[in-house]
Amino acid sequence: MAKEELPSDLNLNLIEMVQSARMRHDAEARPSDLAAVYWIEAKRKDGDFAAPTANAGEWRVPLMAETADAAWERVKAMTVEGKLGYKSKISTRPAAGQAEPDQRLLCVRTYDADDREDVERVKKALLAIGMAGLQYVADE
Template identity: 30%
Template sequence: MACGGPNRRLECGEDEEEAEEDKETFTVFEGKPEELGKFLDEHKPSDPAWNTENKEWVSVHNPLEDRDLRDLDKALDMWEDLVSNRRVTPKKIEEIALATKFTGGKWMIFKHRRIIDETWKRMAEATVAGKLGCSAKVSTTYASDTNKRNREIDQHLICVFTKNFADKDDVWRVEKALRSMGITDTLKYKPNIYTHFKLYLGNEYKIKPSLYTSK
């Protein structure tokens, strides 16, 4: 029902090479929909007791969505050409994403530890039921309090993924679904390719790290 490490099930549009490269570790729901409740009860993001291997994320997938493979090497090569020619713009990045099927992205939701379990349960159930995007993940609490990520951290991140950040209808459909589920926070949407191109806040190209914002 669950797995982790490089051989985990991939995120929307994620290829095996990237999964090995990013070194993130996951516990993934691989069971039948009727088994989801038990899985969520046994892998609550706020509870370090089950997480003896210090997995960073718990994730679920929409069984109605097919996974596609993207060409990470080609995307990075095209990015290097773009940078060398000093033509870095959001439009050019979108062209690379579409050419290499590197189109996944995610709405990001931050929640305090005291309410993360219930919020995640609703997001996970809706994802597996096909009511949100192609997958979702939540950051965990580590069992080892010697790990720097577990020291006094009381906030968790939920990522709700869509397959194509250029498909605005689908991106905003998911946003609307999140709002209908009671999410009232300011939400930001980030293409996965931005992370691989290291387009963080204050980057030298003055590209906003979030493509869409919902308030």
């Protein structure tokens, strides 16, 4: 089949397949077990939630490597249940040039930085499970 004759949704199907495989992988992954990928992600299950806007943002939580697995399990479960933002992710290794080699970054995405009520709801939920040092960053 010539390139011009390929179905127009072929690339979208391939992207969806890759994303689905990644989410299945990440569902069981622990930050301490991986170094080949930089982020592990969790997404909330489908439901009646607001869709992310162009003005989304995220809570950033610095963690030490020895606490990352336990923190991730709590945040991942709450994300999947729809109790936090629409997506969460955690780094599996420090960023290049990071001053503290044992530091990891946990991010919880909110659908709209202008929805202060939702942003505060997510913050309260994170504080309730022991997260500290939270910083909110809106997308630009």
